[in-house]
Amino acid sequence: MATQSSTSxxxxxxxDFLTCKIxxxxxxxxxxxxxxxxxxxxxxxxxxxxxxxxxxxxxxxxEAPGGSVGLKTNFFINSLLELFQMKRNKDxxxxxxxxxxxxxxxxxxxxxxxxxxxxxxxxxxCCSRLTLHHKVVNLEExxxxxxxxxxxxxxxxxxxxxxxxxxxxFCDTCSMSICRDCRMLDHFQHKVVSMSSAVQRKRPxxxxxxxxxxxxxxCISEQEKAVEEAMDKLKVESERVKEKxxxxxxxxxxxxxxxxxxxxxxxxxxxxxxxxxxxxxQKELQSQKDKAMNTQEFSQRILCVGKDSEILHLEGMIRTxxxxxxxxxxxxxxxxxxxxTIAWDEPQQLSEGSIFSLVFPGEQPTRNAQQxxxxxxxxxxxxxxxxxxxxxxxxxxxxxxxxxxxxxxxxPFSSTGWSRRAGxxxxxxxxxxxxxxxxNITGIAVVPHSGQVVLLDQANAxxxxxxxxxxxxxxxxxxxxxxxxxxxxxxxxxxxxxSETHLFFLNLDGLFLRKLQLRGSESSYPLAxxxxxxxxxSEGTLCxxxxxxxxxxxxxxxQPDNYHGGKFLFIAVNSWExxxxxxxxxxxxxVMEKSGVVLNVLNPSTSLLAKPFSICxxxxxxxxxxxxxxxxxxxxxxxxxxxxxxxxxxxGRPRVLAIDGNNLILVREDGNTHVFYLYGRLL
Numbered sequence: 001m002a003t004q005s006s007t008s009x010x011x012x013x014x015x016d017f018l019t020c021k022i023x024x025x026x027x028x029x030x031x032x033x034x035x036x037x038x039x040x041x042x043x044x045x046x047x048x049x050x051x052x053x054x055x056x057x058x059x060x061x062x063e064a065p066g067g068s069v070g071l072k073t074n075f076f077i078n079s080l081l082e083l084f085q086m087k088r089n090k091d092x093x094x095x096x097x098x099x100x101x102x103x104x105x106x107x108x109x110x111x112x113x114x115x116x117x118x119x120x121x122x123x124x125x126c127c128s129r130l131t132l133h134h135k136v137v138n139l140e141e142x143x144x145x146x147x148x149x150x151x152x153x154x155x156x157x158x159x160x161x162x163x164x165x166x167x168x169x170f171c172d173t174c175s176m177s178i179c180r181d182c183r184m185l186d187h188f189q190h191k192v193v194s195m196s197s198a199v200q201r202k203r204p205x206x207x208x209x210x211x212x213x214x215x216x217x218x219c220i221s222e223q224e225k226a227v228e229e230a231m232d233k234l235k236v237e238s239e240r241v242k243e244k245x246x247x248x249x250x251x252x253x254x255x256x257x258x259x260x261x262x263x264x265x266x267x268x269x270x271x272x273x274x275x276x277x278x279x280x281x282q283k284e285l286q287s288q289k290d291k292a293m294n295t296q297e298f299s300q301r302i303l304c305v306g307k308d309s310e311i312l313h314l315e316g317m318i319r320t321x322x323x324x325x326x327x328x329x330x331x332x333x334x335x336x337x338x339x340x341t342i343a344w345d346e347p348q349q350l351s352e353g354s355i356f357s358l359v360f361p362g363e364q365p366t367r368n369a370q371q372x373x374x375x376x377x378x379x380x381x382x383x384x385x386x387x388x389x390x391x392x393x394x395x396x397x398x399x400x401x402x403x404x405x406x407x408x409x410x411x412p413f414s415s416t417g418w419s420r421r422a423g424x425x426x427x428x429x430x431x432x433x434x435x436x437x438x439x440n441i442t443g444i445a446v447v448p449h450s451g452q453v454v455l456l457d458q459a460n461a462x463x464x465x466x467x468x469x470x471x472x473x474x475x476x477x478x479x480x481x482x483x484x485x486x487x488x489x490x491x492x493x494x495x496x497x498x499s500e501t502h503l504f505f506l507n508l509d510g511l512f513l514r515k516l517q518l519r520g521s522e523s524s525y526p527l528a529x530x531x532x533x534x535x536x537x538s539e540g541t542l543c544x545x546x547x548x549x550x551x552x553x554x555x556x557x558x559q560p561d562n563y564h565g566g567k568f569l570f571i572a573v574n575s576w577e578x579x580x581x582x583x584x585x586x587x588x589x590x591v592m593e594k595s596g597v598v599l600n601v602l603n604p605s606t607s608l609l610a611k612p613f614s615i616c617x618x619x620x621x622x623x624x625x626x627x628x629x630x631x632x633x634x635x636x637x638x639x640x641x642x643x644x645x646x647x648x649x650x651x652g653r654p655r656v657l658a659i660d661g662n663n664l665i666l667v668r669e670d671g672n673t674h675v676f677y678l679y680g681r682l683l
Contacts, residue, residue, distance in 0.1 A: 170198035428470030492532025
């Protein structure tokens with residue numbers, strides 16, 4: 001044990017351990033900070049500001065009201081410095097008999113007197129009655145460190161207030177080491193014990209503290225390992241994102257070149273066909289020209305050199321031939337030049353639209369992020385048109401309203417329009433002069449029997465009313481609320497709208513009736529109604545639906561069996577009182593009974609869905625859902641779905657939708673509304 005202690009002590013008595021990390025010299029008046037880092041007193045003084053000091057290594061802030069002088073002195077370092085400096089000097093003199101006139105080299109060291117002795121003095125030291133029991137050791141062995149442990153044991157700390165007195169007592173009252181004079185003067189009435197007694201009492205707790213650090217070190221090591229794993233995962237995921245971006249660029253580049261080849265092939269085929277027609281016309285014109293010139297030349301010769309009888313004989317034939325040539329009508333050839341349209345040909349889109357968008361933790365996806373489709377993959381880009389007032393689609397647009405299945409080569413940048421089962425009826429736009437701010441439509445409802453369409457404008461805190469034919473009828477101000485409104489529904493003669501965690505009931509004229517507190521703490525609560533019986537409230541991450549009667553009573557709650565981890569968004573109730581909700585987190589549609597039994601789940605793995613949003617149902621239980629730029633229809637017996645609308649081009653992104661009989665009503669965020677008539681039944 002002694003050897004191990006000595007070896008450990010020798011490791012500490014090194015110049016690098018006893019060097020200040022600021023001045024890179026041996027410590028001078030070493031001061032220890034609360035973080036256990038030690039520096040010279042003079043090195044710390046410039047670092048004290050306003051009574052505080054920051055450790056140069058760990059940056060821990062400590063209080064230093066008295067400057068660096070008031071900081072604790074590191075006596076441990078001081079004692080090690082004393083040993084180091086003694087052993088550093090190899091030319092030691094006898095401290096007993098050496099003088100200015102006579103210098104005698106030391107050959108021994110008395111550990112008790114702390115004197116260096118020459119050979120004569122060491123012999124006399126051992127013979128004197130006063131120093132008979134002192135331990136005198138060989139100087140070379142002393143300098144080699146053989147007695148460092150004993151020297152450390154005999155070292156004493158001296159009182160800063162009484163430099164001639166050693167610190168041999170501990171004041172429990174003041175929790176500080178004191179000397180004999182301090183005990184008799186300043187600490188006379190305090191509880192004072194010997195230094196050894198205080199150490200025996202404190203040592204177990206210090207040992208326990210040191211032992212407890214092992215658990216902290218283990219925990220930090222585990223966290224360090226977790227950080228390394230997180231770094232590795234981050235690198236892997238970053239590489240995955242890079243590969244995805246590169247694959248996107250490769251795929252879209254391949255796709256664009258394929259589009260180029262396809263369009264150029266069509267253009268060349270059209271050009272070849274038109275040139276053949278013009279060549280045939282050219283040949284026919286040349287033939288007719290030759291005939292006319294020959295007839296003219298022959299007739300001119302007859303007139304010039306022919307006899308009168310000959311002229312009269314051929315006059316009838318010449319007249320007939322000329323009339324034949326003049327009566328011939330050449331084909332009217334029109335220059336059928338194809339018109340080129342490029343989906344992304346707006347300068348703003350090309351200069352400002354970002355193709356890639358990274359959503360970092362704690363951020364929300366960019367509002368104008370849009371999805372582009374390429375084959376079966378979903379590709380993300382930015383640059384959705386926003387805010388422009390859209391008029392009625394042109395005749396050419398109506399002619400182009402064809403089903404996606406009719407398109408041989410579908411472009412991710414073009415608008416395929418409606419299927420043949422949906423015909424354009426009319427559009428109506430918001431009048432900018434009637435709104436203070438740019439509209440943001442977050443909800444739509446249809447008033448039963450009248451067909452009136454009501455739109456909830458979140459930005460202007462009002463409900464806009466339109467007739468069944470799109471004529472503006474007025475505005476209903478929303479009730480005062482600390483939060484923005486989101487959902488709207490009509491239940492009989494009640495107009496229900498949600499604002500954060502509250503449900504407001506108004507009459508159809510906008511008169512306030514009542515205000516209800518909703519469950520949970522969601523930022524938005526979409527609404528739907530079942531006839532005039534109740535209003536269904538989608539409760540987000542609770543994955544449940546609460547039902548409220550027009551009188552304001554909670555008449556039921558729908559909780560799907562064993563369904564967790566999602567977030568219910570838009571909601572609809574069909575004629576069989578089945579509840580249809582879009583799940584924002586799981587990206588699927590859930591159909592359930594009022595009892596909570598899940599009847600069907602439509603998800604991207606088995607259907608055309610990618611990111612379902614607003615939904616509605618018709619009287620035949622068909623489900624219509626907005627999925628990015630598309631509207632997908634699901635019949636009660638079809639889980640794959642059919643795209644009935646894809647408005648990625650000029651039509652813009654649909655926001656909410658509703659059905660009134662055979663009319664499908666689509667509303668964009670800016671309030672521009674398009675009504676389409678659904679022909680027959682969609683199976």
